[in-house]
Amino acid sequence: MKLLLLLLAFCCLSLSRCEEQSVPYDYSATIECLENPYKPQYNGGIIVNPDLQNGSQGWSQFGNAKVDFREFGGNKFVVATQRNQSSDSISQKVYLEKGILYTFSAWLQVSIGKSPVSAVFKKNGEYKHAGSVVAESKCWSMLKGGLTVDESGPAELFFESENTMVEIWVDSVSLQPFTQEEWNSHHEQSIGKVRKGTVRIRVMNNKGETIPNATISIEQKKLGYPFGCAVENNILGNQAYQNWFTQRFTVTTFGNEMKWYSTERIRGQEDYSTADAMLSFFKSHGIAVRGHNVLWDDPKYQPGWVNSLSGNDLYNAVKRRVYSVVSRYKGQLLGWDVVNENLHFSFFESKFGPKASYNTYTMAHAVDPRTPMFMNEYNTLEQPKDLTSSPARYLGKLRELQSIRVAGKIPLAIGLESHFSTPNIPYMRSALDTFGATGLPIWLTEIDVDAPPNVRANYFEQVLREGHAHPKVNGMVMWTGYSPSGCYRMCLTDGNFKNLPTGDVVDKLLREWGGLRSQTTGVTDANGLFEAPLFHGDYDLRISHPLTNSKASYNFTLTSDDDSSQKQPSLYVFRV
Template sequence: MSHKCKQLPDKPLYGGGILKGQEIDYIWVRSWVKITDIESTVLWVVVGTKETCGATVIAREGCWSFVKGGFYLEAPLNTSVLHFEDYNGRNVHIEVASMSLQQFSEEQWRAHQDKAIQQVRKRNSIITVTDRHGAKLQGAKIKVEQISRDFPFGVAISSAILDNPSYQKWFKKRFTVTVFENELKWPSNEPRPGTSNFKTADKMVEYVTRNKIPTRGHNIIWQDPVFAPSWARNLTGERLRQFATNRLRTVMERYKNKFIHWDVNNEMLHYDFYETKLDDRNASLKFYQMAQAVDPNIPLFLNDFKLVESCGNGSNVDGYIAKIREFQRNGIKLLGMGLEGHFFNGVNPVFSRAVMDKFATVGVPVWLTEVDVSLKYGLEKQARYLEKVLREGFAHPGIGGIVIWAAINHQGSCWQMCLTDKNFNNTLAGDVVDKLLKEWHTGKLTGKTDSNGSFSFSGFLGNYRVTVKHPLRRRFKTTVSLSKGVGPQHFQIRTSHKNIEWGMNCRVVAFSGEKVTTVVTGDS
C-alpha cells in the first residue's frame, strides 16, 4: 500500500505549549516523529512504564508521522520525561520535532465535553403556532416532552431475558440497542461439525424483532482460536475454509436483514488464526467479500479491543485505518469500526479521544461496542471509570452509538461489570448509567408562545410529543423529530379548529435551511 511520504514536519500546534504550575489532570501531547534504520514500526509515547502510554503511531523510514495522544493524571508523576520508543523494544533512531503540550484541569476537560455534547447531541428548536389562516397565536401553552432518543445507547443481553419479565422491563426502560453476549457465536451455533443449533438464537432474534430493538450481529467468526469451536481449532487448509465459509453463509442467510451490523471476523488484527491456518494473507478480506455478497445492505464491522482503551501493537488505530482502506480498495462498500472498550488498564480519556479523532476521519460508522471496566478496580472505581468512558464517547462527534458489555446471565451475574444485582437493583455502575441517561434526556419543558407565536428550546436529538393549548382553542397533541442539522430547527404548527371535544387537526412543517418536511396529524 502506498502512502505519501511527508518530507517536513508541520509547525508545532498552539505555539508548542508550556506546562505551567497549575492543577493538571489531562495533558495533550502532539508531535511529529521520523525513524531511520528500519522500514516501519509502531512507536509509542510513554512516561515511565507501559501503564502510562499516551500515544502510538506507525512510523515509516524517512517520513514524518503525526503523533497525537496524551495522559490522564490521577496522581502526580514521579518523572517529567517523555519517552518515544519502539513498541517492541528494538533499537530505532527516532527524530522528534514540533512538540506541543496542552494542559487541562478536570473542570476544563468536562467543560469541553459539555460544549461538544451541546453541539453534536442537541439542537435548538423553535415551535411556531398559527391558526389555519397563518396568523400567529400568542399565549398558547406549550408542553414539550422527549419520547425517544436519537443516539443509540444500549447494553448486551443474554438468553436469560427471554423468560424474565423483570429483565425485560429493566432493559426497555433504559436502552435502545443491544447485542447478544454469546448466543450468536459459532461454538453456540455449531457445537459439533455439521450439527447446527440455532434454537436459542432464533428465540432471541424473534424477541428483539418483536420489540423493535436494533441489534448488532456479533459475531460470525473469531480470529482468536480460543473462541473458535473446539473441533475446528486443529483444522487446516481447505477443510477449515469449507467449515468457516459454511458458517458465514448459514448464519447470515438465516438472519439476513435482521441485524444493524455484522462483526464478520472478530479481533482480526490481534490474532491471525485464519491467515495462518488457511495459508492465505487475504483470508479476512475474502470473508468480508463473502459477507457482502450475502447481506449487502448491512454494514460489516471490524471489531477489536485495545484500541480505544490503551496502547497496542498489532491492534492500533493506524493498523485498523490501513485495514479499512485496504478493504475499501477491494470492493467492500459498507464498513464500520467497532471499538470494544474493555478497560483493564485504567482509563485515559486523552488517549481515547485521540483514537476516536483518528477513526472519525476515515468516513465509516464508529461505535463503542463492548464497554466495561475490570472488576479488579472495585465497585467504586469501576463506576467512576465507566462514567469517564461514557462521557468521552457520548461527547465525541465521531461516535455513532454505545453498547455496554454487561449482559446478565441466568445466575444473575455478569462477565466483568454488572449494572444491577440479580433482583435488578442498581449497582454503582448502574447508578452511573441512570444518572447519564437522565442528564442526556430533555425531559418535559413548558412555556407559552411569545408575540411571534413562538416557543424556543434546546433539546437532545430525538422524537418529542408537543401539546398545545390556547385560551380560544381546544388542546391538541402532535409529534416532531429533532434531528441533526445546522442552526435552529423550526416547526410550524398550523391548527384548524374542529367542532368536537378534544379535536384539532394540525399541520406541522419542520424546516431547516432549504429542507422542508410536512407532517399532517389527525385528532389528538
C-alpha cells in the first residue's frame, strides 16, 4: 500500500511538472555555520514535512537510533540519539525515478564538537551517497548534494556519521527532482547570463548618416571563456599537433615539465629548458599557461634524491625549489598549483608538521604576490563518498590558507581536478554551488573520464557542459594531452590528430560556445542597426554595402564587463 501511494504521489508530481513551467534552479549555498537554519530549498521538493513543523509526519527511525522531535527558539527539528552504528539515524521513504536529476539539501548539527555527516539513499540494498558536510555543535551547517538512480523504485533517505558518540540533528530537508529538459534549460539560462552578451552594431557613413541594409559578418577569433587541454613536451616540433591544438584552445597546463622531478632530477642541477621552450611556444600563440605544480604532497612523486633528505637539508631543498620555480615564471602564469593534492596526501606535513602547506603558500606568495595560488585536489566533484576531499573538508583547508598573514589578501583560487568515472551530475552542480559561496575563482583543472568506450564521450560531454554552464566556474582544462605512449586516461585524437569521439565532443561544444571561428551574419535595419547575442570573446567584423560597393573591417572584444546588471546591449559604432 505504501509503495502504491509513493507511485501515485510521484505520478501526480510528474504530471504537475509537465503542466507547469520548469522549476528554476537555486544555485545558492551557505558555508557558514548559523544559529538557525534557512527554510528548505524548493519548499522541500518531494520531502514530506521538510521543516519538521508537523512533528514526526514522514519521518521514522533508521537502524537502532532513538528518534526525538525537539524545539529550540521556535525552531523544530528531529534528532537521532543513542547511536551505536554509523547509519543509526532518522529516515524518510521516497520514490526515485530513473532519468530524473535530484538536488538534495539539509541543515545538520551534531551534539558535540565537529563530525562529518553524510546523506545516503538506500535502494535495492545499495547505498547512494548524495553529499556530506562537517556538522558542528551549537550551530547549523548546510549540506548540499544530489544524485541520480539507474532504475526507478522506492528508496530510503538516512544520515550517516562514523562518530557514534554524537547525536545527529536534522532540519530543512529538500529533495527536488528535475527532468533532463529542465536541467538543460538551467544551462541555457545560466549561459545567457554569464557567458554571453548582446552586441548592437550601428553602421554609419563618413557624413554620420546611418546605413540600412549593410551586410554584417562577425567571426569569433578567440573564445572568451578559458578552455584548454594539458600537454606534454611532445608538442614541441610536432606541427600537426601544434596546428590541432592552437586552433582550439586558449589555456594549457604542462603535464610534467614544471614539476620538481622534471626540473631537478639530480640534486642541485636544475634544468628548465623544456618548460621554457613550451612556455615560449604557447606565449607566441596567445595561449595562457597554468603553473603545475610547485610541490606535490604525494610521496610517490618526489625527485628520487629527496627521499634521502631530512631535517634542515630537506627544508632548504624545498625552500630552494619554491623560490626557483616561482621566481623563474613570476607574473607569466594564470595561477600556481602550490601544494598539489594536499588533502589526500601529506608528504610535507609528515616532514615539517601540520603547517607545511601554510608555509609553502606563504613562501610562493611572497615571490609572486599577484598570481593566484590554487588548492588543486581530486574527488571534490567526482565522488561524494570520498570524505577526504569533500567540499567541506576542502573548505576547511582553504580557511587555513586564508588565515595567512600578508599585506592585503593572498589571491587564493579553487582547483577541482575532475577525474570522473560515472559522473553524478547533480552532485557536481551542488558541490560547485558550495564552492561558489566562497567568492573565489573556481577552475576545473584536469577533466577526464575513465569509463567504457561506449559511454565515455557522453559522460565527457555531460561534465564539460555542466562546468561551462555553472555561473561560478571561471575556466576548464582537460587532462587529455596526446602522448605516443598513451594518454593518462583518455585521448581526444589518434596519432595523426584525427578526432576520436571525445575529440568530436570538444569540437561540437566549441562550435556551440563560439569557438572554431564561428560566424554570425545579418543586415542592418532601417536605422542602421544590427543586434546579436554573442559569446564573450575576440571578434573580427566585416561590413559591406552592395549599392555603394563600400567595405570595412574591424575587430572588437566582448567581455562580461561589457554587460550591465540590466544586460543592456553593448553598442559599437562603425563607419564604411
